[in-house]
Amino acid sequence: MEYNGTVYRPPIEAQSFLVPITEGCTHNTCTFCNMYQGIPFRMLSLEEVEEYLAQAQGAGASACHAAERVYFVGADPFALSAENLLRRIELVKRYLPKAETFTMYARVDNVARKSDQDLRALKDAGVDDLYIGVESALDDVLLYLGKGYMSGETFEQCERLNQVGILHCDLLMLGAAGKGRGIESARAAADLENAVKPHKILMTTMTAYVGTKLDNDIAAGVFVPAGETENLREERELVACLDLPGREFWAAHPLDVVPLRGILGPDTQDMLDDLDYAIEMIDETAVNRVARRGSM
Ligand code: SF4
Structure with a gap:
């Protein structure tokens, strides 16, 4: 075939x-x-x-x-x-x-x-276990990302899946809101995820791929990406605000600077400690997220 x-x-x-x-x-x-x-x-x-x-x-x-x-x-x-x-x-x-x-x-x-x-x-x-590209809970961010749906629609459709018992694993993107909005983004995402109760949360980190509008917008100064420290602070705020005991939090994608995986509740403090350590130690100049990449 x-x-x-x-x-x-x-x-x-x-x-x-x-x-x-x-x-x-x-x-x-x-x-x-x-x-x-x-x-x-x-x-x-x-x-x-x-x-x-x-x-x-x-x-x-x-x-x-x-x-x-x-x-x-x-x-x-x-x-x-x-x-x-x-x-x-x-x-x-x-x-x-x-x-x-x-x-x-x-x-x-x-x-x-x-x-x-x-x-x-x-x-x-x-x-x-449907994998849903939630990406962000901020509507202006979803509009910029061109996802084609707003956070209210994500809520509504995840609730429909919940009602029939189809588990969903929600994908969120760190840094999606750009520089200076990480904490706002984390709190909105936590509110949405706490409401729709995914089976798992999977994280990726925004990256500029060659040939994308994002890559062009960054080059033109239209979109200013968050640095790695801000991305990690966003992730820390998200983990701290999630109230989903027993659900898996998975942030070990090759695009994620700090590989993190645990069960919310029992592992939450360990994940926060890992993120605190990384936030303290990270050398932003060594991890250039804006670097153009060919593909995933
Ligand atoms: S364009 Fe890419 S990110 Fe958007 S829905 Fe299709 S595969 Fe997913």
């Missing part, structure tokens, strides 16, 4: 069985993102998915037989209709008989386009 584009997945899905079902991103206009530039969104046909599964089975029948958790590859495979997702889940279960959980990236508007009945059917089929 030919696959057009790079395969991205959350680092914490490293042990999952990857199954591509879409290419590209339905939105593809976020200010900071170059992951799917030039890749039109496309749903892979059932025949293509089956060809992939048959090849995977040929390469490792025991891995297919043992796989319990499947990660659907693509920027936002949850854009597919419930019917199309259910068909692909049914197909995967024929090749991976123990597969129980189907996880993937989902945009807030992907959720909004599904009825409660659709969501319930997907939950019953095993859909769980």
Whole structure:
């Protein structure tokens, strides 16, 4: 099977069985993102998915037989209709008989386009742990980022997922509000996350990738990025304000300067101590976030 584009997945899905079902991103206009530039969104046909599964089975029948958790590859495979997702889940279960959980990236508007009945059917089929690009809880920041939805819509759609019991893992971006707004951003994000109660929170740190509007805006002085110390102070404020005991906080992405992972509540103080130490010790000149990067 030919696959057009790079395969991205959350680092914490490293042990999952990857199954591509879409290419590209339905939105593809976020200010900071170059992951799917030039890749039109496309749903892979059932025949293509089956060809992939048959090849995977040929390469490792025991891995297919043992796989319990499947990660659907693509920027936002949850854009597919419930019917199309259910068909692909049914197909995967024929090749991976123990597969129980189907996880993937989902945009807030992907959720909004599904009825409660659709969501319930997907939950019953095993859909769980949807990765939602929340990024920020500040509407002017979301507007600049070009996410295509506001924080109120994030709240509403995460609540709908909660009501049907589909867990969601929310991605937030440190530094998204720019220089001087880290604490404001952290407090708004904590308020939103405390309300929508994600299963996990995953952090990345804003980075300027070549070819993005963000990169051009930084070069032109239109957007002034926060320095690493401010990003870490933002993260510290967020961790301190989160009231989500027992939920996982994961900030160990290659883009995060201080790798942090723990369970909120029991590990909160340790994470705050690590951040305090880093804030005291960091040499901003050694970590140049504004440096242009080719890709994620
Ligand atoms: S950040 Fe996500 S939604 Fe935005 S363009 Fe990139 S892949 Fe698409």
